[in-house]
Every structure is written in C-alpha cells, then in structure tokens.
Amino acid sequence: MKIQTSSASFLIEKCESESGCIIVSSNSREELYRFFGSLEITETNESFYTYTVSVCKQEFANAMILMVKEIDYSEFSSFSLQTA
Structure with missing residues (x-):
C-alpha cells in the first residue's frame, strides 16, 4: 500500500520474517x-524509499490515526464525487 502526504511518501509492506509486523518505508527520515x-530507522539502497522501519500493526494503526487527524479538509472544498 502507498500513502502520499504533503511532506512524504510511504510504502507499507508485509514483513516476511516476523508475523504481526509490517515494514514501512519512506523518502523522509523525519516523517x-x-x-x-x-523504533530503529534504517537507511536502504532503494532510490526513492530510502528509509525503513519495522513496526507492529498496532503502532502502525496509531500512526494512521495521527495521519488522518492531520488532514486539512479545507483543501477538499472543491472536490466532488463526480470527479472521483
């Protein structure tokens, strides 16, 4: 799954080595x-998603809640379902 925010891009993948864990990669160490x-953030050799962290699903869910709370819904005032 990919998530794009105004300050970073995130790639969420299943962790093959640990159950109940996912890998979150990003182009922003700060985010x-x-x-x-x-958690330990590591640098990768990937060209776009340069940083990665292994996280349990509950910690990821908490981060998703924070992301949703930070949405500036005023930017969607001109959005309509007809353009979706």
Missing part, C-alpha cells in the same frame, strides 16, 4: 521518526 520515533 518516519515523527510517526515511529521510538
């Missing part, structure tokens, strides 16, 4: 730190 600051 990963902001959402998952207590």
